[in-house]
Amino acid sequence: MNKEKWYVVLKGRTPGIYSNWDDAKAQVFGYPGPVYRSFTVKAQAETAWKNKRLPPVENTGSKTSDAKKNSGNRGLPYPSGNFVVVDAACSGVPGPTEYQGFLMPEKKLLFSIKVGWATNNIGEFLGIVHALAALYKAGSGLPVYSDSATAISWVSKRKVKSELKRDSETENAWELTDRALIWLTSHQFTNRIIKWETTQWGENPADFGRK
Numbered sequence: 001m002n003k004e005k006w007y008v009v010l011k012g013r014t015p016g017i018y019s020n021w022d023d024a025k026a027q028v029f030g031y032p033g034p035v036y037r038s039f040t041v042k043a044q045a046e047t048a049w050k051n052k053r054l055p056p057v058e059n060t061g062s063k064t065s066d067a068k069k070n071s072g073n074r075g076l077p078y079p080s081g082n083f084v085v086v087d088a089a090c091s092g093v094p095g096p097t098e099y100q101g102f103l104m105p106e107k108k109l110l111f112s113i114k115v116g117w118a119t120n121n122i123g124e125f126l127g128i129v130h131a132l133a134a135l136y137k138a139g140s141g142l143p144v145y146s147d148s149a150t151a152i153s154w155v156s157k158r159k160v161k162s163e164l165k166r167d168s169e170t171e172n173a174w175e176l177t178d179r180a181l182i183w184l185t186s187h188q189f190t191n192r193i194i195k196w197e198t199t200q201w202g203e204n205p206a207d208f209g210r211k
Contacts, residue, residue, distance in 0.1 A: 006045035010052060011035035017049050021106075029138060036082060038106055054081060078201050084110065084131045085145040085196065087206035088123025094164055097173065099127035101134075102206050110134060118173035119164050124151035127206075128193060129180040136189050147196040147204045155193055158184045 007024035009015050012035070018024040021038075028036050037054045039045035048054055088099040097118035101110045111130055115123055128151055131144045146152055154160050158181060166174050196204045 004040070004042075006039045006042050007036060008039065008045050008048045008054070009036040010049075010054065017045055029140075079104070079143075079145065079194075083143045083145055083194075084135065085204060085206045086124070086127035086131050087147065087204045087208065088115075088120050088127050089208035090118065090120035090123055094119045094170070097123040098208075099123040099130070100206055100208070101127055101131045104205060107205055115176060116172035117169045119162060121148060121150045121154075122160070122162055122164060122173055122177055124148035125154045125160060126176055126180055128152065128155050129183060132189050132191055132193075133183055133187075135191055136187060141190055143192040143194050145194050145196045145204075147198055149195060152193050152195060155184065 004019075005021070007018040007021060009018065009024055009027045012027035014027050016027075018027070024036060024038075035054065037048065039048070044055070083104050084101055085104055086099060086101040088097060090097040094117055097115040097120065098113060099115065100112040102108060103110055111134065113126070113130065115126060124146055125148075128144055128146050128148075132155075135142055135144070160177055160181065162177075164170055164173065198204060
């Protein structure tokens with residue numbers, strides 16, 4: 001049996017409280033810089049709407065909860081509000097690679113792509129660019145989080161420095177990478193790309209859980 005949820009839209013086409021995701025989604029998707037949150041307790045949703053302010057993101061995972069308790073000591077609070085988080089998984093170095101992205105705090109899957117034979121860094125890079133392209137198309141300024149400093153650097157410099165060979169086995173990965181670089185050099189985006197601090201916040205929510 002599905003749990004009831006309430007969705008508070010503070011910034012969207014028609015702000016308010018919605019009792020189902022489809023109605024709430026219609027208010028925020030494609031709207032520039034939407035602000036919204038889901039709640040499992042109606043009273044909390046009503047309080048957020050009344051105060052016109054969303055509380056900090058709560059996470060029930062033990063690793064993340066512990067990290068949040070300690071994050072204040074390090075000066076980096078757990079991300080709040082709405083954001084997109086991406087991660088990649090690679091079985092080998094190189095090996096079969098895939099990446100995925102989630103809309104937070106809903107943890108709603110936005111995309112899940114199999115890259116083919118590649119490296120984890122290339123998967124992470126493609127994940128960030130995929131998220132940026134999707135947000136750009138939707139007219140959204142939400143930030144994108146990734147735990148790969150290398151991939152973030154590649155996006156920032158619009159340059160991929162990988163030793164992955166170009167051959168028939170890696171053809172699809174390189175085709176996707178070349179397309180991503182073309183997109184980066186031909187589009188101006190304002191979304192912040194932020195490093196996911198695993199040691200402070202716990203595991204990346206987009207992690208594939210294969211460690």
